[in-house]
Amino acid sequence: MNDTEVKATAAGMAAAPTAPLRIGIAGLGTVGGGVLRLLRDNAALIAARAGRRIEIAAVSARDRTRDRGVSLEGVRWHENAGALAEDRDVDAVVELIGGAGDPAFSLVMRSLEGGRAVVTANKALLAQHGAAIAETAERYGAPIAFEAAVAGGIPVIKALREGLAANRIRRVAGILNGTCNYILTAMHERGREFGEVLSEAQRLGYAEADPSFDIDGIDAAHKLAILAALAFGRPVRFADVHVEGIRHVSALDIAFARELGYRVKLLGIAHRSAAGIESRVHPCLVPEHASLARVDGVNNAVVAEGDFVGRVMFEGRGAGAGPTASAVVADLIDLARGRHVPVWGASASALSAVPSVPMTDYVGTYYLRLMVLDRPGVIADVAGALRDSGVSLASMLQHGRAPGDAVPVVLVTHETREAQMRAALVAIERLESVLERPSLIRIEFA
Amino acid sequence: MNDTEVKATAAGMAAAPTAPLRIGIAGLGTVGGGVLRLLRDNAALIAARAGRRIEIAAVSARDRTRDRGVSLEGVRWHENAGALAEDRDVDAVVELIGGAGDPAFSLVMRSLEGGRAVVTANKALLAQHGAAIAETAERYGAPIAFEAAVAGGIPVIKALREGLAANRIRRVAGILNGTCNYILTAMHERGREFGEVLSEAQRLGYAEADPSFDIDGIDAAHKLAILAALAFGRPVRFADVHVEGIRHVSALDIAFARELGYRVKLLGIAHRSAAGIESRVHPCLVPEHASLARVDGVNNAVVAEGDFVGRVMFEGRGAGAGPTASAVVADLIDLARGRHVPVWGASASALSAVPSVPMTDYVGTYYLRLMVLDRPGVIADVAGALRDSGVSLASMLQHGRAPGDAVPVVLVTHETREAQMRAALVAIERLESVLERPSLIRIEFA
Structure with a gap:
């Protein structure tokens, strides 16, 4: 009986088990240290919310001697992280090692x-093994939670998978990488070039020594692949995400964007249309009045659009020890209470098989900035190349004159298919009077 | 055994019960109609997320003949809503009647x-019976969910009670009433008076014929009382919320606020200090660069500040059939999956007994606008009254001159205790040269 089931579980809630939830933590770096401190500092509050204590039974980390500011006396150390999977006195394994x-x-x-x-x-x-992980979790009846994997402390996975679960999601989009958002914000505020701001971000600890994972969009693409799977109830498909980073965004483009009333943001966007699901990470021009345009510095934000709920936005710190630990421990509290959700929101058999839309089928408006020789006929040549590919111009902007010298020209298109835009770009790059690689930025939320 | 428990529940998740969750809906007004449409339109998606079908077994509403756009054939009608509580073929009762x-x-x-x-x-x-409801739910082992009670479709209750559950929350604040936010936004954008904009909002359906529940802050106070209980893990205490509405906000105050770099918003704020919990709803001056200042029109937003997560913001539509139905059905999906949370996040015995702080102990900065006779010595009198109550002035603003006539004067204070500010106001109102009731607006997020 149904009625009995609901009652039985609810009774379980009221009389929560008093045995602690015993956890084993693999990886005690920045995030692991944060989890240790959070479990210690807020132990009473966490036990009240979880209905029982959360006890660190075992850990595994590379460096046993490092001071993490929290006593690990009485906690079992495993040399190999893998041993945590075999530890019979561990109820839940917390994997904070990282890497696919x-x-x-x-x-x-x-x-x-x-x-x-x-x-x-x-x-x-x-992002890379989500399908295998979901299948294994389901086959063995083992729950897996990963709130900390996307947007740090912002409970966006819970929001998409549970809070907005009744909605058909049309689009999910977000600022998913704090390093990129910090760099783009600094470029906007100070008019400086990418390279300078990156160096500064590295000095301040907002960017890694090898920053490519962040600035080339890979990290954002991992997160977008997860969000898309949750939003559309489809197995994760990282390989189908189109990825561009922010290396090629110049101070000049930022200045033109401002002048046109936009901000440049690295967005991850997944969109469902009749043709399927389009997922992409690339720099975007976002109108300055749009909510995402206002999300500055290292903050992350996610916008979701559902058929009944309308547009909802979530904003906060997307990384760092504190926010990430907040998400990890929230997952532990859910586990301790017996609250589980299938990995992608529904069991594997109920997931959708809707296809991915290739990037060449994307339709949108484009900002195109060229460096051209300032001489008669150049704009006509460029406009001709666009026309020949079926790209229609909405506006054109050129400041100042420098006869015989290089000048920037900005073009904004009407709605265009990516394949046509790319064809036009090939033709434009071949023009003798076009001096550098054109800068192309897609316009979103306009 | 712990381990077995986690596994057992997880297995329950994988092999979800196939019997439908049978619901009985009391109240088929705007929200009830939205729930009917959502359950019909997204039935397959909802069943996939819930692990079983959600079936409308019974309803109760005043008007049986009204066309709600959804067939209710085969659904039991109860003349009395109370009969749903006795219907043995109903697993979950959806209460959409409203009223305390x-x-x-x-x-x-x-x-x-x-x-x-x-x-x-x-x-x-x-807000009014939360303690009795929580006690009853716990005693009888019956779950109760109420995501739709605060901020409509934005899953802010789930976020506070689960997503941020590991944090000690310092402050929760929000724009909790769409009618007030619509009116204040329109006053900002068009420079018009409260009364005119209210009439327009009534014509457009954004305000009720009797708007007092919204514009006097009661609705926002109900929601704030709920948020405070969730954020601080304390039984709900509606009577302790200080409430002021927006009737007295004038076009002149809005204009001065703009000039000073602020927006006027009706906020609900609950704040935890060493002395206890302060909870209040009143118009605020919010710096225009603050996130909440940007939330316009009928949108709602909630900001929560946790010790590990930092500041998180959630924004979206706070009312209407679609967003509210989205929240109601999300709760039903949680129920269908057996995901339960104690009413205020922890069992009654684990709730905190931290006291409320009376409004007279509030400390903050104030905007004070007076209409005074433009003659020598007036400012000296006002400044003297403030000094006598120990209120320190940060700035003063007066435009134009109208000797012998009424002119507005705006004062901004340094941090002041509410009791002192009130004493100063009494003295200021007694001054012969002060012509109208002073306008006092607290400054927040500065």
Whole structure:
């Protein structure tokens, strides 16, 4: 009986189990340290919300001697992270190693195969092996939670998978990488070039020594692949995400964007149309009055558009020890209370098989900035190349004159198919009077 | 065993029950109609997310003949809403009648007493009877969910109670009433007076014929009382919320606010300090660069500040059939999956008994606008009254001159205790050269 089921579970809620939830943490870097501190600092509050204590039973980390500011006395150390998957006194494994490969991948898979709950912050792992992980979790009846994998402390996975679960989502879009948003914000505020701002971000600790994972859009693409799977109830398909980073955004483009009433943002966007699901990460011109245009510095934000709820936005810190630990421990509280959700929101058999739309079929408006020789006929040549590819111009902007010298020209198109835009670009690059590689930025939320 | 528990529940998740969740809906007005349409339009998607079908078994509404655009053939009608509490073929009662009194109150209590799950959108009921409801739900092991009670479709209750559950919350603040935000936004954009904009809002359906519940801040106070209970893990205390509405906000104040770099917003704010919890609803001056200042029109938004997560903001439509139905059905999906949360986030015995701070102990900065006779010595008199109550002035603004006539003067204070500010106001109102009741607006997020 249905009625009895609801009652039984609810009774379980009222009389919560008093045995602690015993966890094993793999990886004690920045995030792991944050989780240790949060579990210690807010222990009483967490126990009240979880209905029982959350106890660190075991850990595994590379460096046993490092001071993490929290005593680990009485906690079992495993030399190999993999041993946590076999530890019978661990109820839930917290994977904070990172990376799509081993040891993270095998730790997660072996934990699930043993029917052990998993909490992870690992977006690369979920983006690349999400289908296998979901299948394994379902087969072995083991829950896996990953709120920390997207947008740090903002509970956007919970919002999409539970809070907006009744909606058909049309679009989910977000600022998913704090490093890129910091750099673009600084470029806007100070008119400086990408390279300078990147160096500064590295000095301040907002960018890694090897920043390519962030600035080339890979990190945002991992997160977008996860969001798209949740929003559209489809197995994760990272390979189908079109990815461009922000290396080629210049101070000149930022200045033109401002003049036209836009801000340049790196967005991850997944959109459902009749043809399927389009997912892409690239710099965008966003009108300055749009909500996402206002999200500055290292903040992240996600916008979701549902058929009944309308447009909802979530904003906050997307990285760092505190926000990420907040998400990891929220997942642990859910586990302790017995609140589980299928990995992509529905069981594998109920997921959708809707196809991906290739980027060449994308339709939108474009900002195109060229450096051309200032001489008669250049604009006619460029306009001709656009016309020959079926691209229609909405506006053109050129400041100042420098006869015989290089000048920037900005063109904004009407709605155009990506394939046509690319064909036009090839033709434009061949023009003798076009001096540099054109800068192309798609316009969103206009 | 712990481990077994986690596994057992997770297995329950994988092999979700196939029997439908049978619901009984009380109240088929705007929101009820939205719930009917949502359950019909997105039935397949909802079943996939819920792991089983959600079936409307019974309804109760005043008007049986009204066309709600959805067939109710085969659905049992109860003349009395109360009968839903006794219907043995109903697993969950959806209360959409509204109002803190009967029939809503007794329907909810009797349903819970029968161990029946309840979903409600009724903020007045929860704000005024939240303690009794929580106690009953816990005693009878019956879950109650109320995502739709605050901020419509924005899953802010889920975010506070689950997503941010590991955090000690310092402050929660929000734009909680779309009618007030619509009116204040229109006053800002068009420089018009409150009364004119209210009439327009009534014509457009954004304000009720009797608007006092909204514009006097009661509705926002109900929602704030609920948010405060969730944020601080304390039983709801509606009577402790200080409430002021927006009737007295004038076009002149809006104009001065703009000039000073602020926007006027009706905020609900709950703040935890060493002395206890302060909760209040009143018009505020918010710096125009603050996130909440940008939330315009009928939108709602909630900001929460946690010790680990930092500041998080949620924004979206706070009312209307679609957004509210989205929240109600999300609650039903949680119920269908067996995901329950104690009413205020922890069991009654684990709730905090931290006291409320009276409004007279509030400390903040104030905007004070006077209409004074333009003659020598007036400012000296006003400044003297402030000094005598220990209120320190930060700035003063007066435009133009009209010797012997009325002119507005704006004063901004340094941090001041409310009791002192009130004493100063009494003295200022007694001054012969002060011609109208002073306008006092607190400054927030500065």
